[in-house]
Amino acid sequence: MLSVKHNEPMEFTEELLVKFAEIVARYPEGRQKSALLPVLHEVQAVYGWLSVPAMDRVAAYLGIEPIEVYEVATFYTMFFLQPQGKYMLEVCRTGPCCLVGAERIMKHIESRLGVKEGEVTPDGLFSWRGVECLAACGYGPVLQIGPEYTFYENLNEDNVDKLIEELKEKAAANG
Amino acid sequence: MARKLLLTHIDVPGIHTFDVYRQKGGYRAVEKALKTLTPDEVVEEVKKSGLRGRGGAGFPTGMKWSFLAKPEGVPRYLVCNADESEPGTFKDRYLMTHIPHALIEGMIVASYALGANTSYIYVRGEMMPQIRILERAIAEAKLAGFLGKNILGTGYDLELFVQPGGGAYICGEETALLESLEGKRGNPRIKPPFPAVSGLYNCPTVVNNVESIAATVPIINDGGEEYAKIGIERSTGTKLISAGGNLNKPGVYEIELGLPVEEFIYSDEYCGGIANGKRLKAVVAGGSSVPILPANLITKTLKGEPRLMTYESLADGGFQSGTMLGSGGFIAFDEDQCIVRNTWNFTRFYHHESCGQCSPCREGTGWMEKVLHKIEHGHGTFSDIDLLVDVSKKIEGNTICPLGDAAAWPVASAIRHFRDEFEWHVTNGRDAQVRNFGLAHYADPLEPVL
Numbered sequence: 295m296l297s298v299k300h301n302e303p304m305e306f307t308e309e310l311l312v313k314f315a316e317i318v319a320r321y322p323e324g325r326q327k328s329a330l331l332p333v334l335h336e337v338q339a340v341y342g343w344l345s346v347p348a349m350d351r352v353a354a355y356l357g358i359e360p361i362e363v364y365e366v367a368t369f370y371t372m373f374f375l376q377p378q379g380k381y382m383l384e385v386c387r388t389g390p391c392c393l394v395g396a397e398r399i400m401k402h403i404e405s406r407l408g409v410k411e412g413e414v415t416p417d418g419l420f421s422w423r424g425v426e427c428l429a430a431c432g433y434g435p436v437l438q439i440g441p442e443y444t445f446y447e448n449l450n451e452d453n454v455d456k457l458i459e460e461l462k463e464k465a466a467a468n469g
Numbered sequence: 470m471a472r473k474l475l476l477t478h479i480d481v482p483g484i485h486t487f488d489v490y491r492q493k494g495g496y497r498a499v500e501k502a503l504k505t506l507t508p509d510e511v512v513e514e515v516k517k518s519g520l521r522g523r524g525g526a527g528f529p530t531g532m533k534w535s536f537l538a539k540p541e542g543v544p545r546y547l548v549c550n551a552d553e554s555e556p557g558t559f560k561d562r563y564l565m566t567h568i569p570h571a572l573i574e575g576m577i578v579a580s581y582a583l584g585a586n587t588s589y590i591y592v593r594g595e596m597m598p599q600i601r602i603l604e605r606a607i608a609e610a611k612l613a614g615f616l617g618k619n620i621l622g623t624g625y626d627l628e629l630f631v632q633p634g635g636g637a638y639i640c641g642e643e644t645a646l647l648e649s650l651e652g653k654r655g656n657p658r659i660k661p662p663f664p665a666v667s668g669l670y671n672c673p674t675v676v677n678n679v680e681s682i683a684a685t686v687p688i689i690n691d692g693g694e695e696y697a698k699i700g701i702e703r704s705t706g707t708k709l710i711s712a713g714g715n716l717n718k719p720g721v722y723e724i725e726l727g728l729p730v731e732e733f734i735y736s737d738e739y740c741g742g743i744a745n746g747k748r749l750k751a752v753v754a755g756g757s758s759v760p761i762l763p764a765n766l767i768t769k770t771l772k773g774e775p776r777l778m779t780y781e782s783l784a785d786g787g788f789q790s791g792t793m794l795g796s797g798g799f800i801a802f803d804e805d806q807c808i809v810r811n812t813w814n815f816t817r818f819y820h821h822e823s824c825g826q827c828s829p830c831r832e833g834t835g836w837m838e839k840v841l842h843k844i845e846h847g848h849g850t851f852s853d854i855d856l857l858v859d860v861s862k863k864i865e866g867n868t869i870c871p872l873g874d875a876a877a878w879p880v881a882s883a884i885r886h887f888r889d890e891f892e893w894h895v896t897n898g899r900d901a902q903v904r905n906f907g908l909a910h911y912a913d914p915l916e917p918v919l
Contacts, residue, residue, distance in 0.1 A: 426821060
């Protein structure tokens, strides 16, 4: 569901604005709305999710109505409308991966992290969910972690445990 | 030894870089096309090749190109469909990861043929690593003078950009893809008008799959007639098959069209047979949207003739006893897999991915998912099975885009060929509720039978 706090306007960083301008330049004059999906990805990469103030600011930047941003953010599954864990583990749950044990992996992740699909661990580090076919069916089960969508394939209980430990260490090292 | 046209140099270290790709003969097709052929001559070569759309529909690519409207003063666009989302399919990811320049080179050749000066590669958002790889490859090609203004001094300008999707299978449908490229929800448009007349920004547009575009490179290098020498009937050239499921050697294989299906499954040169010493139970040969076939019907037609990996042979028998080559997403099910559970899984996928515009698809996929869930978990009735067939028939043909059909066919074909499994779930309700992480009750290869 959309976040309720509308009343805080926000400004984007200079770095983001430079990126936005580069993106808009890819399209013909007057067609800057085509930049919407790439821009939303850039915003989510920085903030981790899309708040309503952020979406309103994107709308203002592109010269479109806020509803035009909301309707896109709610349609495409990659956009989060609520904060997630620092590391959101997205596991493929479609047929071919299930033939090689994806459902078992998801149950393992659920018990390892101690949270249900879509919930965030108390330390804010992890959340997980099943997603649809990630186009890696020969290397399943697979999972990906945004915003760069690093890919992990041929999953089993051991390498999943190892991955979670590595991510915990990485988070601790970066403070 | 089977010929390879796309993956010839896949094992050369550094083939993903411009320098090594160029060294191995890369960008010769651009030179040949831009310096020695007119755009129409390039289209002619592709027509002669018999290349058919490699994304799944199999529509003749040269014919699609020739439909492009060419009104004066209106820009034309080539958009590459790299939204690979059809369950079972992963060949485009493979190509873009390991030989991105094959796609870039194909984009330049195809854009030139179509008279496009700005082209886009629409990549599904989840493939961020591939987006980065393509952006890097485009920068390399531009630095070397193969993109930008006045390419190779021929006066041809081309800018190439990568556009990310946002996580939506429906954006693999060409008009939904264009809607997404325009910054909107991925709702397919009614056709006609076709993109060739009114596509991106209402301008004449051609949308082609990654592999189709990459195939134009060998077609220009060796000529369309050479390409057409490979294959059988109207299935010419080579195809990338994404093999997954319960196989010894899953992965992407480039095959010559016409390879016997049995050889593809069992030969060590390809999938190496079924994993864990199991027997083959069923195959979905071309991505989840094509009819599922039992083992006996995938290796042979109903008439007993060996099936070949071609558009025609796989479709032999129509919906009664055949399937389709589709995207080439080849999924093998061993004897322990539950067809009912997999059918529910695929239907859940289509329900999740439905854009919601048409009632038959939006409501029908949800309805089928609920009924399949009921049957899978032991609460189904015999009339539920007939209800599923009825609902699938009411979706088929009644939707704006093919997603409705794609959702209907797996259900209809699973019941047609595996009705006994559905009926088993009805008569053995209590056993059907015992689950081992989603594998079949017949036996679980990883844990003891309960």
